[in-house]
Amino acid sequence: MDPVNLKKLAEQLNLSVSTVSKAFRNSYDISEDTKSRILALARELNYQPNPLASSLRTQKSKTIAVIIPEIANNFFTQAINGIESVAQESGYHVLFYITHEDHNKEVSFTRLLQSGRVDGVLISLSNGAGNFDHLDQLREKGLPMVFFDRIYESSSTTRITTNDFESGYLATHHLIEQGCKRIAHIYFSGRLSISNKRKDGYLKALADHGMEVDEKLIVSCGQDRTENFRNVKQLIEQEKPDGLFSSFEKLVILAYEVCAELNIVIPDQLKLIGFSNLETAALLNPSLTTITQPAFEIGWKAASVLFKALEKNSANIPDEHIVIDSVLIKRKSTEKGEY
Amino acid sequence: MDPVNLKKLAEQLNLSVSTVSKAFRNSYDISEDTKSRILALARELNYQPNPLASSLRTQKSKTIAVIIPEIANNFFTQAINGIESVAQESGYHVLFYITHEDHNKEVSFTRLLQSGRVDGVLISLSNGAGNFDHLDQLREKGLPMVFFDRIYESSSTTRITTNDFESGYLATHHLIEQGCKRIAHIYFSGRLSISNKRKDGYLKALADHGMEVDEKLIVSCGQDRTENFRNVKQLIEQEKPDGLFSSFEKLVILAYEVCAELNIVIPDQLKLIGFSNLETAALLNPSLTTITQPAFEIGWKAASVLFKALEKNSANIPDEHIVIDSVLIKRKSTEKGEY
DNA sequence: TTGTAAGCGTTATCAT
DNA sequence: ATGATAACGCTTACAA
Numbered sequence: 001m002d003p004v005n006l007k008k009l010a011e012q013l014n015l016s017v018s019t020v021s022k023a024f025r026n027s028y029d030i031s032e033d034t035k036s037r038i039l040a041l042a043r044e045l046n047y048q049p050n051p052l053a054s055s056l057r058t059q060k061s062k063t064i065a066v067i068i069p070e071i072a073n074n075f076f077t078q079a080i081n082g083i084e085s086v087a088q089e090s091g092y093h094v095l096f097y098i099t100h101e102d103h104n105k106e107v108s109f110t111r112l113l114q115s116g117r118v119d120g121v122l123i124s125l126s127n128g129a130g131n132f133d134h135l136d137q138l139r140e141k142g143l144p145m146v147f148f149d150r151i152y153e154s155s156s157t158t159r160i161t162t163n164d165f166e167s168g169y170l171a172t173h174h175l176i177e178q179g180c181k182r183i184a185h186i187y188f189s190g191r192l193s194i195s196n197k198r199k200d201g202y203l204k205a206l207a208d209h210g211m212e213v214d215e216k217l218i219v220s221c222g223q224d225r226t227e228n229f230r231n232v233k234q235l236i237e238q239e240k241p242d243g244l245f246s247s248f249e250k251l252v253i254l255a256y257e258v259c260a261e262l263n264i265v266i267p268d269q270l271k272l273i274g275f276s277n278l279e280t281a282a283l284l285n286p287s288l289t290t291i292t293q294p295a296f297e298i299g300w301k302a303a304s305v306l307f308k309a310l311e312k313n314s315a316n317i318p319d320e321h322i323v324i325d326s327v328l329i330k331r332k333s334t335e336k337g338e339y
Numbered sequence: 340m341d342p343v344n345l346k347k348l349a350e351q352l353n354l355s356v357s358t359v360s361k362a363f364r365n366s367y368d369i370s371e372d373t374k375s376r377i378l379a380l381a382r383e384l385n386y387q388p389n390p391l392a393s394s395l396r397t398q399k400s401k402t403i404a405v406i407i408p409e410i411a412n413n414f415f416t417q418a419i420n421g422i423e424s425v426a427q428e429s430g431y432h433v434l435f436y437i438t439h440e441d442h443n444k445e446v447s448f449t450r451l452l453q454s455g456r457v458d459g460v461l462i463s464l465s466n467g468a469g470n471f472d473h474l475d476q477l478r479e480k481g482l483p484m485v486f487f488d489r490i491y492e493s494s495s496t497t498r499i500t501t502n503d504f505e506s507g508y509l510a511t512h513h514l515i516e517q518g519c520k521r522i523a524h525i526y527f528s529g530r531l532s533i534s535n536k537r538k539d540g541y542l543k544a545l546a547d548h549g550m551e552v553d554e555k556l557i558v559s560c561g562q563d564r565t566e567n568f569r570n571v572k573q574l575i576e577q578e579k580p581d582g583l584f585s586s587f588e589k590l591v592i593l594a595y596e597v598c599a600e601l602n603i604v605i606p607d608q609l610k611l612i613g614f615s616n617l618e619t620a621a622l623l624n625p626s627l628t629t630i631t632q633p634a635f636e637i638g639w640k641a642a643s644v645l646f647k648a649l650e651k652n653s654a655n656i657p658d659e660h661i662v663i664d665s666v667l668i669k670r671k672s673t674e675k676g677e678y
Numbered sequence: 679t680t681g682t683a684a685g686c687g688t689t690a691t692c693a694t
Numbered sequence: 695a696t697g698a699t700a701a702c703g704c705t706t707a708c709a710a
Contacts, residue, residue, distance in 0.1 A: 050688070
């Protein structure tokens, strides 16, 4: 219960604090003999250095922050696994902050990180207001940051995403191949670059196949689940699309639920494809055709880029956009019927 | 870029560091006038106190650690949401450590927490060796801990779980009600108390209904997915149970996959029920009857108990076992056929 | 009401 | 090879 620190070790060994301290870092500059005596006592007393004191002195906390919009989301949990695997290997500690898509929370979290608590930040933006002052401010304080998935496009640091535009294109193209003529799209409105890119891919695919864009087939969703349900239901009921591309997993699930309520048979009446990292995609009724993001790799890469900069002691992270491709996994929800 | 700290504020205002420091805490003991001057400059220079220095001085980090076995797991992500909601409200920071069911990692993580990094720990055990020395050691260092879900039963602090025994009983009882005669059980082997309790519930239900226990119907699983698959496949193929109760979500999913491979029709040939917090349980083919844990509440409660103790500055957490009941949600996977 | 100074536990510089 | 000392940025008696 009473603390064991350098001072106590030093007293018990009749050494100075600085000598003891060195034993834990400088292998040279200290005799093998005293060093082993020190380490022995440290083990015996179960000495653990105080990271706060050490961080204060060295100005490195060996800690990073991860800011994400939500956690009950397969993309993010897999990305976290990627981040965490690098962090564990590099001996870093990880603080998590969940914004719940609330821009104000994002702002106040970043404020809390401005003074020494962490050495760097990995962040995936909330779908809130398009104001990035808080992020610029963090950069000004010299805190290295890496964006992943929901990136701040005009930041001058590394940004990591999947090939959102191409994936949106491919998803739509797949529906066209499967014979769809009226292809709807649902997405999350807001400032998210990925949302817009995926939609652009959808639009381009339609254009490339000489299909007209019908604005009524494009439904933007928000944070209110009930409202989203109503809107998607209305879309399917009234516009009777024969294909639907959703750019977010939450919305694909919603579409399944709407179809169940409306007794719409997938894929016969409506073919469904969506971005998703659901592990049970193959077990759904019917199994779901997905655009699956390399979530683990994205998290892994983001953390790797950050740690590489931290090891070099440089807050200078390359100003580049790294893209890791998604894969389209075909399943029953987009199968051609034999009707 | 250059740091703004108390000293700099003090210099610019021709005040002493201590006066400035007080302005941020002691509203009294300092004139309204100077206080507002200080706060104004602080805002202007975007001053953020250095938490390391402050924590070092006050011996409170306003940070807790959460140690869990895995993150890509609906129970844990929902529990995290519960934890995080309390933490945010109380202004605490949260460090996450994922053990990946590796006892050695659990040991080394706890070691890292022994000296001031955190004020308290929330932990759900890995399914490793049954050695709890590292946990006892943490307690000896005076670090408040709360266990949730996968608890250390004989620890003398608060432990929070669902009603595992009763839920195992109910699940089995439900299968019996639905007409099952040969009820199998799959679970994770190891030291986890919850795994054993759920199994005990299964055994008791069989006994209460005068059904014999057939050891061949009870299959224990480990960390190797391929091996688990093989064992569960063998169970279903050779023992031909007509009901199956799985005490973990991962294993229910596995059972679905096995049935798909064997062309076993659920629920006609085999009725399936399992512990699960899957959000898509209702969308599976067929929809899955679940025992669903109050994951958010469990996380919320665990964090609340811990913070209450921390606010009182007492490492004394009640030695009690709090139980929050699960619910049995009936769906198609256990429906009686009309055959 | 404001200031002085010690100290939290460590690290780093400079003597010895 | 070892030790004295200052410093990291903040809080808190205590003094003025």
